[in-house]
Amino acid sequence: MIRPMLPTDVPDVLALLNWMDDAPEREVFSPDARDPRELQLECEDSTCLVDTDDEGVRAYCALSPFRDGLVLEGPVSDGGHLPALLRRALEHADGLPVYAFSARDNAPVRDALETAGFAAMHTTDFYSGPLALLTAQACAPAGTRISRRLPFAEYRALYRSSEDAWAGRLNWTPEQYDEHFAQDDVRLVALLRGDQALGFAELEFCPEDARADVTYVAVHPAERGQGLGLKLLALAAAEADTHPEIRTLRVRAHDHMKPARALYTRAGLKHSRSVVTYMKDGDEDV
Template identity: 80%
Template sequence: MLATDVPDVLALLNWMDDAPEREVFSPEARSEGELKVECEDCTCLVDADEEGVLAYCALSPFRDGLVMEGPISDGGQVGPLLRHALERADGLPVYAFAARDNLPVREALEAAGFAPMHTTDFYSAPLSRLTPHACAPAGHRIVHHLPLATYRELFRASEDTWAERLNWTPEQVDEHFARPDVRLVALLRGEQPVGFAELEFNAEDARADVTYVAVHPAERGQGYGLTLLALAAAEADTRPELRTLRVRAHDHMKPARALYARAGLTHCRSVVTYMKEGDEDV
């Protein structure tokens, strides 16, 4: 990709934004300057003709391998673009994400050797639907900070899909929760934490995302999940620019899906995670 391609890539990103079924993992930048900076650490490829860029994809470090941005195409050649990108993967596994309804991209990924891992479903509700139930049960209290050892112990017991968080240094944990768009809501019975919810605020979309909601296995079945969702909504409601709470669950997480249904959240979006395994001999 050339520097002169940036305006066309930005136009492709905006084209993707216009329809939910076109969604793929993509750069966050939506200005030329920010996009140039974001692309500096990526391997960026385009399919272009004399009229400009028709398709875009990129590779950047992710987990144990690489993540693919795109492919995004408005008439370009996605198959050859994917092949060129994978030639630059250096034998590492490559992850990709596409909206469930983005059938052209999903078919292209599978033709290039990507296999679906799971589907993540998103659910949302207006804050006003949840906040009336935001109160701590008798004998419980709400805190917005946990000692690092306590947080890790509760996280380890409650979560099985985001284990990389346990490898964060104390400095990384402090830096994360010091962000103005991140908030922790934990529920304690006496001095014993029973569960927590983590929030990220997205003012641009007037939305708060619950990135994690977890109840200690020994405390489940007592309504703490519903309470934590309501407390998370109440925390988001302290920010007048936010209107909606959104949560997510992988397709195998049946208890979480049942919880969201009981809380009155409705399905709003589905994303399929793909992976192309690396070449162990490289």
């Protein structure tokens, strides 16, 4: 039976999430919480559905606000009816686009998403390695200096010149920019020649996983081909190394980002996982 999630379902949903965590090929976008109280709080702003039988909750999914529409959390299923669960979830989309994320090897979920009308947009590959792999190279090239702050206009200009698809940041206000980098788990490392920004690496710390994520590396087109991308990765690793609980650096690249993939391979980082991004257009019939 498919129905809205109840507080009494929380232990079963947590068990499903932990089951998902046990195998990389089961990965989908899902709540971060792995504690009953935290999960209840995280679900407050979402439309959460479960598929149940006599043994309890067999599948879970939810819709939450995301970008210009909604994001599908899940479906996470250990024997649930994925097509029916997705159909019920999409009834709550209210004509908005719905995004979904699944491990490339999660064939049951990918088949269900595609049957429900979701189209694959791109695949994102993740690469990782120990900080020590890069920190020895963490120095500014001759004639440049390191900065941990950029004026908002230069930050946005580098994004634009790097042809990044993360267009939402191009619409940030200066106040949003300041708020983002005021967070304790966010860092920026930039290289400058005089007052001219050559590029930057942006990090987010994930101490619970002993990891720092490089969320973006930007090098101005006029400065490419000089090894600055590798230097920025090394500087990012050195910044992460100032936190004793962080041991690993992780980066990501979409399937069309061939220079980034080549950079990460050249740096010695190893491929660790692949995630497919899907979208169902809000104008399509459910």
